[in-house]
Amino acid sequence: MDWNLLFSSYSNVFLDPQVLLMTLLGAVGGVLLGAIPGMTATMGVALLIPFSFGMDLIPSIGLLLGIYCGGMYGGSISAILIHAPGTPSAAATLLDGYPMAQKGEAGRALSVAMFSSFCGGVIGALIMTFLSPLVAKVAMKFTSAEMLMLAVFGLSVIISISGKSISKGLISAFFGMLLCTIGLDPTYSKQRFTFGVTSLKGGLSFIPVLIGLFAIAEVIAGVERIIAGHESAYAKSNEKITRVLPDGKTIGQIWPNIFSGGIIGTFIGAIPGAGGDIAVFVSYAFNKGVSKHPEKWGTGIPNGVAATESANNGCSGGAMIPLLSLGVPGDSVTAILLGAFIMKGIQPGPMMYVSELPTVYKVFAALMLANLAMLLVGCAGVRIFAKIVSLEKRMLYPIILVVSLLGAFAINKNVYDVGVCVFFGVIGWLMNKYEFPLSPILLALILGPMCEQNFVRFMDLNQGNFGAILNYPIAVGFFVVAVGVVIFSIFNQKKIERREKANKAAAAE
Amino acid sequence: MKKLLAILLAVVMVVCLSATAFADYPDKGINVICPWGAGGGTDNCLRAFCAALEKQLGVTLTVDNLTGAGGVIGHEAIADAEPDGYTFGMITWELPSYLPQDMSEYTYESYIPLCRVNTDASAITVNTKWAADNGVTDLASFIAYCKDHPGEVTMGGSSSGSVWHVGGGYLMNAAGIDIKMITYSDGAASAAKAAAQGEITGVTISAAEARSFVEAGDLTMLGIMSAERNSVFPDVPTCQEEGYDLIWGTWRGLALPLGTDEEVVKVLSDACAAAIEDPDFVEFMKNAGQTISYLNAEEYTEFLAQETENVPAAMVAVGLIEE
Numbered sequence: 001m002d003w004n005l006l007f008s009s010y011s012n013v014f015l016d017p018q019v020l021l022m023t024l025l026g027a028v029g030g031v032l033l034g035a036i037p038g039m040t041a042t043m044g045v046a047l048l049i050p051f052s053f054g055m056d057l058i059p060s061i062g063l064l065l066g067i068y069c070g071g072m073y074g075g076s077i078s079a080i081l082i083h084a085p086g087t088p089s090a091a092a093t094l095l096d097g098y099p100m101a102q103k104g105e106a107g108r109a110l111s112v113a114m115f116s117s118f119c120g121g122v123i124g125a126l127i128m129t130f131l132s133p134l135v136a137k138v139a140m141k142f143t144s145a146e147m148l149m150l151a152v153f154g155l156s157v158i159i160s161i162s163g164k165s166i167s168k169g170l171i172s173a174f175f176g177m178l179l180c181t182i183g184l185d186p187t188y189s190k191q192r193f194t195f196g197v198t199s200l201k202g203g204l205s206f207i208p209v210l211i212g213l214f215a216i217a218e219v220i221a222g223v224e225r226i227i228a229g230h231e232s233a234y235a236k237s238n239e240k241i242t243r244v245l246p247d248g249k250t251i252g253q254i255w256p257n258i259f260s261g262g263i264i265g266t267f268i269g270a271i272p273g274a275g276g277d278i279a280v281f282v283s284y285a286f287n288k289g290v291s292k293h294p295e296k297w298g299t300g301i302p303n304g305v306a307a308t309e310s311a312n313n314g315c316s317g318g319a320m321i322p323l324l325s326l327g328v329p330g331d332s333v334t335a336i337l338l339g340a341f342i343m344k345g346i347q348p349g350p351m352m353y354v355s356e357l358p359t360v361y362k363v364f365a366a367l368m369l370a371n372l373a374m375l376l377v378g379c380a381g382v383r384i385f386a387k388i389v390s391l392e393k394r395m396l397y398p399i400i401l402v403v404s405l406l407g408a409f410a411i412n413k414n415v416y417d418v419g420v421c422v423f424f425g426v427i428g429w430l431m432n433k434y435e436f437p438l439s440p441i442l443l444a445l446i447l448g449p450m451c452e453q454n455f456v457r458f459m460d461l462n463q464g465n466f467g468a469i470l471n472y473p474i475a476v477g478f479f480v481v482a483v484g485v486v487i488f489s490i491f492n493q494k495k496i497e498r499r500e501k502a503n504k505a506a507a508a509e
Numbered sequence: 510m511k512k513l514l515a516i517l518l519a520v521v522m523v524v525c526l527s528a529t530a531f532a533d534y535p536d537k538g539i540n541v542i543c544p545w546g547a548g549g550g551t552d553n554c555l556r557a558f559c560a561a562l563e564k565q566l567g568v569t570l571t572v573d574n575l576t577g578a579g580g581v582i583g584h585e586a587i588a589d590a591e592p593d594g595y596t597f598g599m600i601t602w603e604l605p606s607y608l609p610q611d612m613s614e615y616t617y618e619s620y621i622p623l624c625r626v627n628t629d630a631s632a633i634t635v636n637t638k639w640a641a642d643n644g645v646t647d648l649a650s651f652i653a654y655c656k657d658h659p660g661e662v663t664m665g666g667s668s669s670g671s672v673w674h675v676g677g678g679y680l681m682n683a684a685g686i687d688i689k690m691i692t693y694s695d696g697a698a699s700a701a702k703a704a705a706q707g708e709i710t711g712v713t714i715s716a717a718e719a720r721s722f723v724e725a726g727d728l729t730m731l732g733i734m735s736a737e738r739n740s741v742f743p744d745v746p747t748c749q750e751e752g753y754d755l756i757w758g759t760w761r762g763l764a765l766p767l768g769t770d771e772e773v774v775k776v777l778s779d780a781c782a783a784a785i786e787d788p789d790f791v792e793f794m795k796n797a798g799q800t801i802s803y804l805n806a807e808e809y810t811e812f813l814a815q816e817t818e819n820v821p822a823a824m825v826a827v828g829l830i831e832e
Contacts, residue, residue: 046547143708184579186694189610189670189829198585201612202578272702273695327721328698335696339553342717343796349721412577453694460691461663461708 002357006129009361013058013369022059023366026066027373031381033067034074037084037211038407041071042332049340057344058362064340065316065363065370068333072276072313073117073374077381080109080305081388082400084215084407088206089276089312091442092284094214095161096297096304103300107241107386108250112302113309114378115246116258120310121371123262124269124317129364133353135270135318136325142271144461145469148454149478150271151447154278156482157285158444159489163298163437166493172436176444179204186449187456199416206445208408208421213438215404216425219397221432226393233394244382246302254306257287261310268311269318275331276312277446281439283311289488295496295503313374317367324348324360534594534773538569542590542598544583547574554627554761554799555599561787565780579603579670581613588619592766594773597623602672602759605813605820609830610670617813620764621774624781625804625812627794630735630758631676632745634719635711636704637729648732648751655686662688663709665700670829672759673697673714676734678826679757679819680713690827704728715758716742717798734758741798757823760802760816762809778806 013019026048033044044067052060075090080097093113100109127135142150155173162169182193183203194200225231246254261283268279287307288297297304319330320337327349329335341348346356353360389396408421428438462468469475541559545551552574559570575583580603587598600620607613635645645651655662664680666673669692677690691709693700697718704712704719705727712719712728716739722728723742732748733739734757748755763781765774784790785803794801804812824830 043547046552049553140702140706143703143706184669187669187692191611198578198581198613200578201581205577272699326702328702335698338698339797342798343793345796347721347724350725350727351721412582413573413575414577414582416577449694453692457691457693460689 002361005358006361006364009358010365010368013062013362013365016058018056018059019062019366019369022055023062023066023369023373024376026063026068027070027370027377028066030067030070030072031074031077031374031377032070034071034086034090035077035385036407037078037086037215037404038207038410040087040207040411041068041074042336043411044071045333045336049336052340057341057346057359058366060340060344061337061363062366062369064337065366066373068316068337069117069121069313069367069370069374070377071333072121072316073114073309073378075312076113076117076305076309077110077385078215080113081106081385082215082396083218084211084400084404087276088210088442088446089280089315090308091210091214091277092161092280092308092439093305093312095284095308095439096300096302099298099300100302100305101237101389104237104239105300106237106389107239107382108246108302109300109305110378110382110386111244111246112250112254112305114244114375114382115251116254116261116306116309117313117378118371118375119258120262120265120313121316121374122368123259123310124266124314125364125368125371126317127263127266127314128317128320128367129361132321132325135267135321139270139272139322139326141474143472144454144458145472145475146478147271147273148451148458149469149472149475149482150274151450151454153478153482153485154274154282154447155443155451156485157281157489158440159486159493160285160288161281161437161439161443162493164435166490168436169440172431172438173440173444176441177448179209179441180445180448180452186453187460199414204420204445205412205414205417207411208417209424209445210442211404211408212421212424213428213441215400216421217428217432217438219401219404220425220429222393222397224429231393234392236392236396237389239386239390241383241386244379250302254302257303257307258310260287261307262314265311265314266318269315269330270321272322272326272328272330273450275319276315279311279315280308281443283307285485285489289485289492294492295499313371320363320367324352324363325350327352534770534776535566535568537595538571539566539594540596541570541572542583542587542596543572543574544576544580544587544598544601545574546576550629550797550799551599551601551761553797554794557790557793557797558626558763558784561784561790562780564787565783566776579612581607585613585615587764588615588766590766592768592770594765594769594777597763597765597769597777599626599761600764601761602816602820603670605817606670606675606824606829609821609824617764617810617817619767621767621769622806622809622813623763623765623774623777624785624806625760625762625802625809626781626785627762627799628735628758628760628802629715629717629800630733630739630756631673631713632716632719632730632733632739632742633680633711633713633748634701634704634716634723634728634730636707636709637727639707639710640729645731648746648748648753651731652684652686652753655684655688659687660689662711663691664688664711664713665691665693665703665709666713667697667700668692668694670824672757673700673712675820675823675827675829676713676757678823678829680734680755681826682823683755684753701728716745720798735800740795740800760812762804774806
């Protein structure tokens with residue numbers, strides 16, 4: 001570690017007004033884009049790349065990283081406020097974030113999300129600064145066998161996010177797995193379940209399904225509640241927001257979740273092909289598993305928000321590691337960043353640490369700066385964002401509906417996706433009604449393709465001999481952990497049920 | 510009275526519109542369809558070329574990413590657009606692969622080809638350690654090895670049905686060898702990583718996409734499947750130089766919907782011919798590692814006819830379609 005170079009790079013970046021301005025602009029844009037369902041950080045980065053051509057490398061990277069980090073936090077805003085994850089990485093945030101907002105703690109949930117995002121981002125940036133070469137070496141050990149078992153491990157957390165019934169959770173998960181098979185198969189491009197519909201050939205678009213299952217379903221349920229008279233059309237939240245950062249007591253309560261979330265996020269983000277959307281669920285399940293009160297998770301506690309938001313922002317640091325040190329992007333945003341580097345005449349890859357070390361250090365600094373910018377924008381925005389839920393329900397629901405449908409359209413500019421969104425809105429509403437949890441579908445949609453592709457590739461490379469997996473110790477390790485997680489979460493579930501019964505009995509007395 | 514006035518006004522407007530329709534084309538913004546996502550190779554190339562075209566045409570060109578169904582949606586949208594010259598788009602290598610896969614009815618004959626803008630050649634790149642262990646030093650020894658060990662060599666090529674994946678089939682047909690193509694849906698960078706890890710023998714992706722691992726010494730580039738050497742790797746020979754007539758790669762070009770007025774086609778082709786030499790565009794493409802390889806409308810049409818034969822034949826070889 002070259003400390004002199006590190007300090008000079010940091011001071012170079014932090015004292016350059018152009019870099020500061022661009023990063024801040026990026027963060028503002030990122031938070032806004034992230035907050036709108038259907039608009040993702042990936043989109044923002046892609047659209048702004050042409051504008052960054054005229055700039056020097058570091059200001060333009062600052063701009064793009066600002067969007068990246070801002071977008072990761074921004075996604076949680078709509079997840080907390082309107083039950084619509086703005087980005088796939090915010091999908092687990094609504095598990096506890098939305099119940100918090102329903103309890104009248106929207107502002108608190110937002111500030112916990114922001115603070116955790118910032119801390120997670122800083123953890124990611126620090127790991128990236130000091131451990132990049134080491135982490136990259138581990139990432140290079142991941143072949144198809146390890147990726148397959150990583151996906152299996154990811155699926156093992158389904159029980160922890162299943163809510164009350166394990167069997168209903170599994171039904172949801174298998175339904176999600178089935179949905180993954182629609183479209184061209186990833187290996188031989190054969191059509192599956194397309195019924196001759198052109199739009200189905202590319203499979204279901206993830207974001208419209210996501211928006212439908214969560215946001216649209218919630219609107220339908222809300223309207224149903226109003227019609228049935230369970231909720232007033234004029235109801236609104238009257239939360240007074242007294243502070244933009246969480247208080248000391250809350251921080252004391254959530255710091256272990258933030259810390260572990262940040263580390264889980266960074267390492268999962270560092271594996272090419274696995275990103276924030278997986279990390280958040282793993283972090284949520286891990287933190288719920290080790291919690292002393294697993295029964296409280298999912299009812300609206302700040303720990304749940306902290307565990308997921310620190311994980312998705314940790315990912316941004318993690319994903320930068322294979323990008324810079326291998327030239328292999330960790331997720332869709334870094335794939336676009338790769339193009340931005342190449343256009344500036346810099347080829348990320350193993351040689352970058354040899355020939356472009358000052359640039360590498362400046363990128364570390366820019367990522368740190370982007371996290372600070374995100375915190376600043378978040379602080380300024382908490383009061384404004386939280387105003388959304390102070391709207392009366394009769395205004396709020398139509399707005400959510402319109403924004404959601406627009407978002408579903410915007411992702412591919414395809415009317416068919418709007419249909420997909422509405423269809424899954426109805427499915428989501430029905431599933432909620434009969435107490436089927438929705439998150440397992442999502443996890444299956446994320447991990448299904450990863451499982452299938454790596455499984456088929458592994459079998460292809462090993463002449464159909466699955467036993468060859470025993471030659472991959474890391475893969476076997478993941479499998480053993482996955483089995484352990486399943487057994488542990490079944491026990492944990494029993495414990496939760498016992499406690500809930502005890503609580504009910506206590507309440508009855 | 511009001512109704513009459515409205516009808517009169519409408520008639521006047523229609524007359525005015527039709528009279529000026531093609532006389533001073535273009536007199537308003539043009540919509541350009543990109544069948545692939547924002548920020549990808551096609552999108553980058555198209556946006557840069559549109560910026561150069563704007564200087565020639567004097568109107569705003571707006572790139573519209575209509576994605577989905579493996580590019581079919583955008584490709585069909587271009588052919589189905591109103592043929593008034595205010596909507597055209599970029600067609601890419603995937604177009605000739607749609608019909609044989611039953612993905613779309615459209616072929617190059619569903620468009621008026623305008624010009625080819627860019628091509629990126631496939632490169633044969635193998636794991637350095639594997640090459641050293643098996644005595645592979647150049648393209649000839651690689652092909653000889655493949656002939657001695659049929660079906661043993663595994664090559665990676667991005668996602669299924671992609672240009673690099675099908676390129677493996679072309680290599681098999683043209684060089685008379687039997688190799689196993691492995692797909693990487695995450696894209697070419699993942700395939701390059703897998704080759705560097707030794708999970709597969711090598712890759713058939715573009716030179717630019719294999720660059721970082723080649724520079725680090727993990728991968729060795731044996732030959733480039735284009736007529737000319739790559740500007741980034743001037744030391745790597747073309748396959749033709751090595752005695753194998755292999756030309757394969759992706760291409761991108763502009764096309765209009767059938768029925769577009771000849772005047773309009775002329776205006777646009779002239780603009781394209783000038784825009785391709787725009788210094789900003791040339792600089793951009795050089796930095797992005799994309800090769801400019803212009804063909805005018807006539808040459809491009811011929812080229813498309815040939816691709817319509819080559820692509821399905823290569824797809825048979827990798828098992829994507831039946832013979």
